[in-house]
Amino acid sequence: MSATRFERMLVTGARCIADGEVLFVGFHWPMLMARIARRLHAPNIVIVYENGIVEDRLTPTFPTSPCDLVAAEGATVCAGSLDALYMWLGSGRVQMTVLEAPIVDRYGNVNTTAVGPYSKPKVRLPGSGGGTELSSLGRNLTLVNASSSKRSYPERVDYVTSPGYLGGAEERARLGYKPGTGPRTLVNPLGLCKFDERGEMYLAALHPDIAPEEAKASFGWPIRIEGGYEVLPAPAADELKVVREELAHAKERYYLLPEA
């Protein structure tokens, strides 16, 4: 069976992770991507979580969230949130930050709070958690959106939970966010997006079977695509094997997986 778009997204995300780095990994698919990367080409990454856990090796059991404390079994460090969010992330010691972004706009602003008016939302979502910190303070911020539906890519989010470039890179800088922060990459089932110097998202790479027009139609604004956009290599056999093993493991751990 060839790889689904979702599986290819996981592989693409995992490939973005360089071995030997310190990663701040947020809830959900980012955790799965980091685990896959660790099993494939990045055994020496060190993962930190917002509650203060440092996970420096593959845990026997896949944690359902950073607060599923199987993540802390055999941890080298158990500290707290001030350590994680400021002493590790805010200090710039974390080299890559991976955050789920189920609704994300033109400037990389993420909404995980409310669709529709805040005081009477059409859909209420969980809120920030540490997501605001990941996007405000994190270096090499990589967003993950497992959807390719237009509803997930509005031109402007109804509520900015995790600030991207706000109305543009200038606005972010003016408000006191540090240089070097802000989203760099978005991984989704179509491929990879990057952000230009004005903070606007553009399509930078696509999976082989995805036509630029199809990709563009998934976004709620006329997204720019690079003329010479990259075509992503298909997952290798070992990559796909690991992805599927981990998806099976995740399912046992009550992860809800997208329909194939």
Add this chain to the structure above:
Amino acid sequence: MSATRFERMLVTGARCIADGEVLFVGFHWPMLMARIARRLHAPNIVIVYENGIVEDRLTPTFPTSPCDLVAAEGATVCAGSLDALYMWLGSGRVQMTVLEAPIVDRYGNVNTTAVGPYSKPKVRLPGSGGGTELSSLGRNLTLVNASSSKRSYPERVDYVTSPGYLGGAEERARLGYKPGTGPRTLVNPLGLCKFDERGEMYLAALHPDIAPEEAKASFGWPIRIEGGYEVLPAPAADELKVVREELAHAKERYYLLPEA
């Protein structure tokens, strides 16, 4: 042998300590006083130190300073200085604060930094340590000065290491110090001083053999003495016994004791 003035000072200081309170105890004689109180009438005090130790019972060995870690043997809590100075002291959870004040002025300002000009001191002293926090943040602040020499009680200290009422209680309040802080009591070999509502020190109690005139002559300004000042009861036999045992113990631990 009847009690020396120094011994009586220790007894007086110990008597100021009420059983069952949380005490922030500074370096040197305050530690000895708290230990004596604990052996006499205050077995249930809980002592906290600036490095984060909580000492809730008599340690077998007398610590030479709060950082002599025999103080931490059997401690119920070992935390850090942010805990001790802010979460315990600054929060108001500490009910009594005891600070050595070898040079102290009319308004309870303490100098442990430099005598003479700061940049070319006649006598250089250790500096603040946590003393500034004890006097800035501590509730029911009790100062201890083992000297009764006029040099130890200038009208105005050359350098304010631990702020008392500065130029008077009004100044302290204006600068943002919290209500309820500031020195309440000074214990010395002559007796006890208190502070009036303007923040000025006055003689409130004397040991029986000390004439008001002699006491007043120890201060570098015309100190006020209450008409009906209290005469302190002489140490009881059990008090003196404990004081002497602890002084012997302190001496073994290299404490330098005043000449008898």
Add this chain to the structure above:
Amino acid sequence: MSTGAKPILSMKEAVRRFAPDGQELIIGGFAFSDPTALAHELIRQQRKGLFIMKTSGGVLVDQLVGAGCVTRVLSCHVWNSVGPVPAHCFRRALEQGKPHAIEIEELSYGAFTTALAAGACNLPFMPTTPVQGAGHFTQRTFLPEKFAVVENPFGGGPVCVVPPLKPALGFFHVHRADEYGNAQLFGPAGEMRFAMAACKKLVVIAEELVDTEIIRQHPEATVAPGFMVDAVVVEPWAAHPTDSYGYYYRDLAHHALYGELSRTEEGFRRYIDEWVLATGDHAGFVTKLGEKRLAELKVRHRRYW
């Protein structure tokens, strides 16, 4: 806020004494060490009008909201982290005002942590994550002063700051406590040390009561010195279905069961009837979980403490 022995209370009695209708309280835990047993008892005693602060609300806050105990929530996240599936009651309350409308005020986890740190340390404010431009900076429901922006006096532009958060009351799950209230927690601590110290009154809910000599063996793990603590509740499995590090694992199946049932108001009612009201107390709840489930959840490796 005193020394000496503290009252050792049953959960029933602790809720009765400390948490009347309308109480403002912070509840500890960050999707682990969530004292769900407390929420169940608040529901059994039919509390109304509570103002709940909780960094990660989780299933605990969802149940309190669904049961109509709460009018205000201050939080950074409310969801069922297994699946993940929505916190359905929380959604119903905010989307449809069912069972009744609630007010929500939000912070990011970092802002919550720093506000609690300022409260714990009794500092007048604390610089925090830059969040200007984020929704929770602009959107203020019942805490109009939850953020401010000041100029950095040392140069370098605007600085986002939070005021100190000082909850009137805190209930925190810990691993063990002694009769003096000295409370210990192992594993990650999240914001808990600050949160406990920020509280004006503090009740700890311990998995076990131990002798002070045991506390002395690991003084670094004491997250609240006894003098901060007003009462101790001893309640094994109090954090179920979340984890208690070294004691038991997250009960994924129970999270899923609750997630499924709470999809409808009727299903939620059934869950509450069956698991909260009919069980009578937390011991009853634990009995209902059954020996087999408990054995599965128990951490099997040897603890070092």
Add this chain to the structure above:
Amino acid sequence: MSTGAKPILSMKEAVRRFAPDGQELIIGGFAFSDPTALAHELIRQQRKGLFIMKTSGGVLVDQLVGAGCVTRVLSCHVWNSVGPVPAHCFRRALEQGKPHAIEIEELSYGAFTTALAAGACNLPFMPTTPVQGAGHFTQRTFLPEKFAVVENPFGGGPVCVVPPLKPALGFFHVHRADEYGNAQLFGPAGEMRFAMAACKKLVVIAEELVDTEIIRQHPEATVAPGFMVDAVVVEPWAAHPTDSYGYYYRDLAHHALYGELSRTEEGFRRYIDEWVLATGDHAGFVTKLGEKRLAELKVRHRRYW
């Protein structure tokens, strides 16, 4: 600031690589866990012009000042805490400019802690103890911006704040470390967690090197995750004559010996010649202390870790 194995260096090599003349460095310890072995090696290598930051300077800073290694000190306290007796070299330097003048800048311990916390957290400043009116607020030697006063944006008057302190380099005594730099300290931690995280480069001086599996047994005691650490020095008795919790006690007799000898410049010279130069390295120093003294100082009760 990377993952992976870190260089395990001798003290000689660590000083050579990391601490050239003129280096700015913070040295860990607060009258316990003072890495005196580091000071001795700096003296052996005849460092000049160092800018030393240390919360509690103690005998360690006194020796560096007496040996002429230091031009600037940032501290909150410098004294010989056994007796107590003066830090004689420190006094001579400030009172008489011997062996040469030094510049001193002072903070209170709380201000130092909060400045390091701001540095550690990369926050632009931090509210601290009110110290307006105190000498160290007014008196500024080489850090003109060591304090500022801002208005509380939430009302309530002036607030004293400190800028973040971010030392270029830190050397910290810890109890044990692994090859990845994960460093653990038991007992009270003072300001150490913040101080280590505030450093741009960090070297830990461990009593013992242990396997990572040992580190994993007490993850709460890790005061610096390996990714913060640039190199590890393994040096037993590195903190003598101060305490190393669980390892050895404060050597009171040695403090007294040093206090007595250092009363005069000539006596100080003798101490340095005999105890620092003639011993060659810290192993030599420890040999000179002798088996009997070491046995007396060793903590006899069983450690729990």
